[in-house]
Amino acid sequence: MAPAITLLTDFGTRDGYVGAMRGVLLSIAPEAPQITITHEIPPHDVARGAFALASSAPWFPEGTVHLAVVDPGVGGPRRAIVASAHRQLYVAPDNGLLTLILAGDAEARTWSIERENLGRAPLHPTFHGRDLFAPVAARLAAGLPPAEVGPLVEDAERLDLAPARRRGRRITATVFNVDRFGNVTLGIAPADLARLGLGDPPRLALQAGQALPVVRTYAEAPPGELVVLWGSAGFLELAKDREPAAPELGVATGSSLTLIDEDS
Amino acid sequence: MAPAITLLTDFGTRDGYVGAMRGVLLSIAPEAPQITITHEIPPHDVARGAFALASSAPWFPEGTVHLAVVDPGVGGPRRAIVASAHRQLYVAPDNGLLTLILAGDAEARTWSIERENLGRAPLHPTFHGRDLFAPVAARLAAGLPPAEVGPLVEDAERLDLAPARRRGRRITATVFNVDRFGNVTLGIAPADLARLGLGDPPRLALQAGQALPVVRTYAEAPPGELVVLWGSAGFLELAKDREPAAPELGVATGSSLTLIDEDS
Amino acid sequence: MAPAITLLTDFGTRDGYVGAMRGVLLSIAPEAPQITITHEIPPHDVARGAFALASSAPWFPEGTVHLAVVDPGVGGPRRAIVASAHRQLYVAPDNGLLTLILAGDAEARTWSIERENLGRAPLHPTFHGRDLFAPVAARLAAGLPPAEVGPLVEDAERLDLAPARRRGRRITATVFNVDRFGNVTLGIAPADLARLGLGDPPRLALQAGQALPVVRTYAEAPPGELVVLWGSAGFLELAKDREPAAPELGVATGSSLTLIDEDS
Numbered sequence: 001m002a003p004a005i006t007l008l009t010d011f012g013t014r015d016g017y018v019g020a021m022r023g024v025l026l027s028i029a030p031e032a033p034q035i036t037i038t039h040e041i042p043p044h045d046v047a048r049g050a051f052a053l054a055s056s057a058p059w060f061p062e063g064t065v066h067l068a069v070v071d072p073g074v075g076g077p078r079r080a081i082v083a084s085a086h087r088q089l090y091v092a093p094d095n096g097l098l099t100l101i102l103a104g105d106a107e108a109r110t111w112s113i114e115r116e117n118l119g120r121a122p123l124h125p126t127f128h129g130r131d132l133f134a135p136v137a138a139r140l141a142a143g144l145p146p147a148e149v150g151p152l153v154e155d156a157e158r159l160d161l162a163p164a165r166r167r168g169r170r171i172t173a174t175v176f177n178v179d180r181f182g183n184v185t186l187g188i189a190p191a192d193l194a195r196l197g198l199g200d201p202p203r204l205a206l207q208a209g210q211a212l213p214v215v216r217t218y219a220e221a222p223p224g225e226l227v228v229l230w231g232s233a234g235f236l237e238l239a240k241d242r243e244p245a246a247p248e249l250g251v252a253t254g255s256s257l258t259l260i261d262e263d264s
Numbered sequence: 265m266a267p268a269i270t271l272l273t274d275f276g277t278r279d280g281y282v283g284a285m286r287g288v289l290l291s292i293a294p295e296a297p298q299i300t301i302t303h304e305i306p307p308h309d310v311a312r313g314a315f316a317l318a319s320s321a322p323w324f325p326e327g328t329v330h331l332a333v334v335d336p337g338v339g340g341p342r343r344a345i346v347a348s349a350h351r352q353l354y355v356a357p358d359n360g361l362l363t364l365i366l367a368g369d370a371e372a373r374t375w376s377i378e379r380e381n382l383g384r385a386p387l388h389p390t391f392h393g394r395d396l397f398a399p400v401a402a403r404l405a406a407g408l409p410p411a412e413v414g415p416l417v418e419d420a421e422r423l424d425l426a427p428a429r430r431r432g433r434r435i436t437a438t439v440f441n442v443d444r445f446g447n448v449t450l451g452i453a454p455a456d457l458a459r460l461g462l463g464d465p466p467r468l469a470l471q472a473g474q475a476l477p478v479v480r481t482y483a484e485a486p487p488g489e490l491v492v493l494w495g496s497a498g499f500l501e502l503a504k505d506r507e508p509a510a511p512e513l514g515v516a517t518g519s520s521l522t523l524i525d526e527d528s
Numbered sequence: 529m530a531p532a533i534t535l536l537t538d539f540g541t542r543d544g545y546v547g548a549m550r551g552v553l554l555s556i557a558p559e560a561p562q563i564t565i566t567h568e569i570p571p572h573d574v575a576r577g578a579f580a581l582a583s584s585a586p587w588f589p590e591g592t593v594h595l596a597v598v599d600p601g602v603g604g605p606r607r608a609i610v611a612s613a614h615r616q617l618y619v620a621p622d623n624g625l626l627t628l629i630l631a632g633d634a635e636a637r638t639w640s641i642e643r644e645n646l647g648r649a650p651l652h653p654t655f656h657g658r659d660l661f662a663p664v665a666a667r668l669a670a671g672l673p674p675a676e677v678g679p680l681v682e683d684a685e686r687l688d689l690a691p692a693r694r695r696g697r698r699i700t701a702t703v704f705n706v707d708r709f710g711n712v713t714l715g716i717a718p719a720d721l722a723r724l725g726l727g728d729p730p731r732l733a734l735q736a737g738q739a740l741p742v743v744r745t746y747a748e749a750p751p752g753e754l755v756v757l758w759g760s761a762g763f764l765e766l767a768k769d770r771e772p773a774a775p776e777l778g779v780a781t782g783s784s785l786t787l788i789d790e791d792s
Contacts, residue, residue, distance in 0.1 A: 001294050001295065004290055004294075006283065006287075008283070011708065012568075012707075012708030013277075013541075013564075013566050013567070013568050014566060014568040014569070014580075014707070014708055015566070015580060015583070015705065015707045015708055016565065016566070016579070016580040016581070016582070016583030016584035016761065017583075017584075017707075017708075017760075018564075018565070018566070018584075019534065019536070019563075019564075019565030019566065019580070019583075019584025019585070019587070020583060020584045020586075020587040020760075021587075022563050022564075022565075022584075022587075022588075023534075023563075023584060023585070023586075023587030023588035023589070023592075024587050026532055026561070026563065026588060026589060026592075027587070027588065027589045030529050030532075030589065031529065033290070033297075033298075033561075034561075034563065035283075035286050035287075035290065035298065036277075036282075036283075036300075036564075037280065037282070037283030037286075038277050038278060038279070038280070038282070038283065039277070040276075040277045040278040041278070043708065043709050043770075044770050051280070052278075052279060052280040052283070053280070054280070055279070055280030055281075055283075055284060056280035056281075056282075056283025056284045056286075056287060057283070057287070058284075058287075059283070059284040059285075059286075059287030059288050059291070059394065060286075060287035060290060060291065061287070061290060061291045061294065064287075064290075072746070072747065072769075072770050073747050074745060074746065074747070075744060075745030075746070075747065075748075076745055076747040076748070124760045125744045125745045125757075126744075126745055126746060126757065126759060126760050126765075127760035130587065130760065131760075177279065179276075179278070179279045179281075180275065180276030180278055180279055180281075180307065181307050216339060216389045216390075217338060217339030217340055217389045217390055218336070218338065218339070218390060219336070219337050219338070219339065219340040220339075220340070229389075229390065231390060232281075232284075232388045232390050232391035232394065232395075233280065237390075241336075242307075242308050242336050265558050265559065268554055268558075270547065270551075272547070277541075297554070297561075297562075299547075299550050299551075299554065299562065300541075300546075300547075300564075301544065301546070301547030301550075302541050302542060302543070302544070302546070302547065303541070304540075304541045304542040305542070315544070316542075316543060316544040316547070317544070318544070319543070319544030319545075319547075319548060320544035320545075320546075320547025320548045320550075320551060321547070321551070322548075322551075323547070323548040323549075323550075323551030323552050323555070323658065324550075324551035324554060324555065325551070325554055325555040325558065328551075328554075441543065443540075443542070443543045443545075444539065444540030444542055444543055444545075444571065445571050480603060480653045480654075481602060481603030481604055481653045481654055482600070482602065482603070482654060483600070483601050483602070483603065483604040484603075484604070493653075493654065495654065496545075496548075496652045496654050496655035496658065496659075497544065501654075505600075506571075506572050506600050
């Protein structure tokens with residue numbers, strides 16, 4: 001069985017872009033199952049793409065090739081890269097889209113795609129997804145060793161995802177994601193609690209004073225009330241039961257949110 | 265050829281949830297084709313999920329495993345179940361999502377998923393789709409007999425889908441679905457006509473008096489006019505030609521609608 | 529390896545329609561990979577479907593079967609057709625959906641689907657996608673020669689896609705697509721330049737006078753400024769860097785747009 005190729009893009013699903021890319025994958029790697037992660041990353045939103053990739057890629061088997069294209073700088077000087085991390089392969093523009101993947105594996109390696117004849121010639125300057133990234137992903141799925149795409153690079157771009165920080169009793173964190181249900185994922189993992197001086201579970205309140213009960217499941221939240229829980233991607237989450245939490249908090253993906261540590 | 269696994273959820277397609285679930289399926293059942301029915305069930309809308317499942321599952325071959333997750337009570341006391349019906353298998357939370365499937369097969373059987381080691385340990389309390397339902401669906405596709413997941417249960421949850429009823433000349437039915445085109449599917453099947461005292465085709469009118477011509481196809485509807493026809497899922501449908509019918513009727517999925525029997 | 533079947537429809541992804549069609553494909557051609565091009569063609573928008581198909585189908589391998597259903601006249605007198613073009617097969621209603629595909633291959637042939645027993649009997653009059661087009665596509669993928677579906681036809685429907693035209697210094701073109709990013713694709717290909725009296729690259733301006741710089745990539749556009757470039761589907765495109773161009777132009781798919789030739 002050929003390894004699967006996953007697709008994650010900001011191309012949307014209304015145009016012919018995804019189809020063109022899938023046709024290229026099928027032409028080069030006909031045996032590789034193609035599995036969509038999402039094509040609904042908001043246009044050009046590299047940070048949100050990075051989070052969606054990091055919360056789904058770990059669940060795929062060894063050898064999976066992840067094709068990730070959120071590429072506002074297409075055709076410009078940004079490099080195209082292949083990364084090897086967590087026994088999987090990644091193909092992406094070098095713009096930070098792999099930040100969370102690379103951060104999670106100290107053994108990760110990254111190569112710049114420079115060898116000739118890997119993609120279509122000539123590359124169309126506005127669609128490297130179809131003409132370069134897809135052909136490279138398909139060749140990797142068909143057995144091309146990643147080191148053959150070009151030289152190792154040590155300086156792959158990383159997003160500046162501001163780590164959560166404490167000032168007095170105030171904890172400020174980045175909103176990593178507002179999901180479809182309006183649940184709000186913060187950039188606080190269990191490993192961050194000690195550094196932030198927070199207990200586990202952390203007892204937090206809104207700046208206006210309202211305490212946030214800690215629950216295990218959405219259904220445990222009192223009706224209409226904001227609660228805190230550990231989300232399924234391993235980060236702290238603010239949520240309500242069967243209604244979105246984001247509107248009351250006034251946050252969106254990429255916002256920062258300040259809460260009060262009730263234990264201090 | 266391994267049986268296919270279909271996916272039907274309310275997870276949307278913007279986040280990493282679907283990808284995570286598909287990665288788990290691929291890890292356990294790499295040979296099973298994965299086929300999306302929909303991930304766009306409105307959040308927590310079990311009834312709409314039940315209808316979408318019932319209108320697509322019958323078209324899949326014997327042995328198909330349907331993984332259906334619309335699960336507002338995730339992590340709470342609701343059971344997780346496997347059902348065998350129509351020579352196919354279903355994995356779902358026990359909250360009524362299988363109502364229409366189970367209603368359609370007098371031989372259907374249902375088991376509660378209780379055996380240990382079928383899912384991930386520990387289960388994340390907010391994502392049983394990834395940690396329990398997907399692993400069980402993949403194991404079924406790989407050959408696990410459904411009876412091995414746990415004890416038979418006789419009391420699977422059923423949605424209270426109020427059957428259409430007659431009062432005098434008034435027929436009141438539940439709106440099973442408003443589809444993408446604005447067509448309105450009512451909970452009236454051919455088998456209900458006699459009980460409701462309706463002819464076939466039924467001659468119906470709006471409460472305001474406007475008669476609803478009966479047609480075979482959308483294109484037969486006079487421009488702008490509401491008509492009645494038998495929809496492709498086997499239920500009575502109200503529609504217009506190339507425009508949505510729902511706005512004029514003021515209904516949405518789950519509404520009830522009262523019409524007048526013109527024959528009585 | 530069985531040829532793949534692609535799917536392009538206006539069915540949306542919220543209902544059970546796509547699932548039903550995929551179940552039929554799987555039942556008849558279980559070995560054929562199923563690849564979604566899009567289900568988000570706006571309801572009944574045959575022209576937009578034609579463009580999405582033409583911009584993705586060429587990237588699939590020989591032998592691929594494209595199942596394309598945007599079918600406002602379902603159940604009425606319009607024919608159902610199979611086409612052979614570019615060493616691929618197409619199954620669609622005969623309403624112009626294949627216009628761009630057929631225009632691109634002088635050797636293309638088209639057959640009317642008339643043989644009995646190719647689809648479900650009886651056909652449901654409102655869902656030929658499930659009951660006729662999908663079964664035919666699956667049978668073609670499983671080896672049925674296209675000439676066996678029915679008689680050759682020479683008069684397949686073509687959309688009247690008004691070619692770009694020149695009047696004095698004014699060039700008027702049809703907007704073939706406004707994509708997810710707000711980029712505006714015009715019906716002007718390199719082969720049209722000489723006929724239109726345009727240079728290559730064409731130096732164009734808005735009617736209000738603003739010149740449109742010609743660039744190679746989106747990132748080369750000055751911030752906020754409209755530019756012209758050759759898009760990845762082979763047509764002239766108006767765009768901005770990281771923001772939609774369509775709102776300032778006031779156009780949508782199917783609009784016409786008049787520009788000024790600055791070279792004359």
